[in-house]
Amino acid sequence: MPHPKKEKSGRVSVTVEFTADQMSDAEESALKKLGESLSVQGFRPGKAPHSILREKIDPSRLMEETVKLLAPGAIKKILLEHGIKPIIPPKIETVSEKPLTLKITLIEHPPVEVKGADKISIRPSPRKVEEKDVNEMIDYILSQHAKPPQADKAPAGKEIAKPMLTDEFAREKLNAQTADQFKTRVKQSMEEQEKRIAKQRCENEVFDKIKTSTAVELADELIEEEMRDIYSNFLYSLRERNLELKDWMKKTGKKEKEFLEDLRKQAKDRLTLRFGIRHLIEKNNISFTDEEISGAVSKLLSHLPDKERAVALPLYEKGASGWEQLKWEMKVERLIDAMIED
Numbered sequence: 001m002p003h004p005k006k007e008k009s010g011r012v013s014v015t016v017e018f019t020a021d022q023m024s025d026a027e028e029s030a031l032k033k034l035g036e037s038l039s040v041q042g043f044r045p046g047k048a049p050h051s052i053l054r055e056k057i058d059p060s061r062l063m064e065e066t067v068k069l070l071a072p073g074a075i076k077k078i079l080l081e082h083g084i085k086p087i088i089p090p091k092i093e094t095v096s097e098k099p100l101t102l103k104i105t106l107i108e109h110p111p112v113e114v115k116g117a118d119k120i121s122i123r124p125s126p127r128k129v130e131e132k133d134v135n136e137m138i139d140y141i142l143s144q145h146a147k148p149p150q151a152d153k154a155p156a157g158k159e160i161a162k163p164m165l166t167d168e169f170a171r172e173k174l175n176a177q178t179a180d181q182f183k184t185r186v187k188q189s190m191e192e193q194e195k196r197i198a199k200q201r202c203e204n205e206v207f208d209k210i211k212t213s214t215a216v217e218l219a220d221e222l223i224e225e226e227m228r229d230i231y232s233n234f235l236y237s238l239r240e241r242n243l244e245l246k247d248w249m250k251k252t253g254k255k256e257k258e259f260l261e262d263l264r265k266q267a268k269d270r271l272t273l274r275f276g277i278r279h280l281i282e283k284n285n286i287s288f289t290d291e292e293i294s295g296a297v298s299k300l301l302s303h304l305p306d307k308e309r310a311v312a313l314p315l316y317e318k319g320a321s322g323w324e325q326l327k328w329e330m331k332v333e334r335l336i337d338a339m340i341e342d
Contacts, residue, residue: 004082009219010110012084016074018100023066030065031057067094067102075104084108088225107222112279113215120209123341126198129190137186138165145173202340207273214276218268226267227260277332284338286331290318293327300326 004014018026031050034057040048054062071092078084084106091105142162163169167178176182238248249259288296297316301309315322 004078004084004106007219008111009217009222010087010108011219011221012082012086012106012108014078014104014106015095016078016102016104018070018074018102020099022070023100026066026069027062029069030062034062034065063094063097066100067092070100071102071104074102075106078104078106088222091221105221107219109278110216110218110275112275114210114276114279114283115213115215117210117213117280117283120206120213120339121341122202122205122209122339124195124198124202126191126194129187129194133190134183134187137190138183141174141186199340203336206336206339210276210280211269211273214272214279216272216275218271222271223264223267226271227263230263230266230270277335281331281335284335286334288327288330293318293323293330296326296330297323 002015004012006012028050031053035048035050035053038048038053038056040052040056043049043052048056071090075090079086085108086106087109088107093103093105095101095103139162142165146162163173165179165182170176170179170182174182176185235245238245248254249256254262301312301316304312312322314320316326317323
């Protein structure tokens with residue numbers, strides 16, 4: 001088997017030529033498999049002679065099935081002999097049929113460099129909550145407790161009167177001992193919200209800095225795979241809004257070429273950011289014990305009713321997709337937190 005050709009983008013390609021005996025054996029197996037679903041007069045399903053099956057089955061379909069039978073073994077051998085670790089499904093192309101020659105393309109993790117990663121640091125700057133902000137929020141809350149006047153007693157056009165914030169009203173309606181305590185609680189809540197907003201803003205800045213600092217060459221096959229994933233998720237979101245793609249494109253004025261260019265840019269940005277984050281996680285040896293991940297799983301599922309939790313739990317067993325996704329999110333969170341100053 002020829003030595004694989006490796007590229008900087010992580011693309012690995014190898015051309016495999018099969019012997020006549022390999023081709024003949026695989027073709028016979030393909031005929032048998034296709035014949036099982038083919039109705040031939042005078043024969044029970046799967047019992048027709050191969051000579052008759054050859055006349056009934058489209059040669060291109062037979063070749064396709066033959067390649068499907070031969071390719072997995074060839075790919076397995078390539079992976080074992082050369083230690084290749086693909087991250088997306090392989091691409092298989094038929095170069096020639098006689099002798100049968102396949103070009104197999106595999107995509108590994110490409111080399112990644114994040115320049116100046118140690119200099120990425122963002123300080124949150126939450127907006128200061130002013131007294132007028134607190135008063136406006138309290139005024140809004142009080143308006144929710146306003147009672148409309150009785151129609152037969154209220155003068156036409158009279159505005160609904162809001163209650164006064166008194167200690168008594170605070171105790172009866174707002175679960176606070178005094179009006180001042182309620183004001184303090186509102187201010188603290190607004191300040192916490194501003195901190196969360198500021199942190200989210202910092203996280204977005206960190207992600208942007210990681211993406212722009214990441215140098216990686218992306219294989220077209222990898223970009224196309226990511227585009228398919230984005231496209232699939234986008235179609236799902238449209239269905240959730242009872243929209244078809246053609247209707248959305250007409251509404252937004254998007255042309256097909258522009259839409260595909262947007263998809264490609266999104267795919268490249270997502271891949272670049274993901275590879276940059278993965279590189280930094282590995283560089284900083286960020287990891288979690290099974291006990292830590294189990295604790296996070298318990299916390300994540302704790303709010304679910306017993307029946308729903310029982311259904312979700314298998315998805316979060318060690319090694320399952322939920323477990324791996326949560327582990328990845330925990331690593332990303334720790335990486336980002338280290339880049340945001342207290």
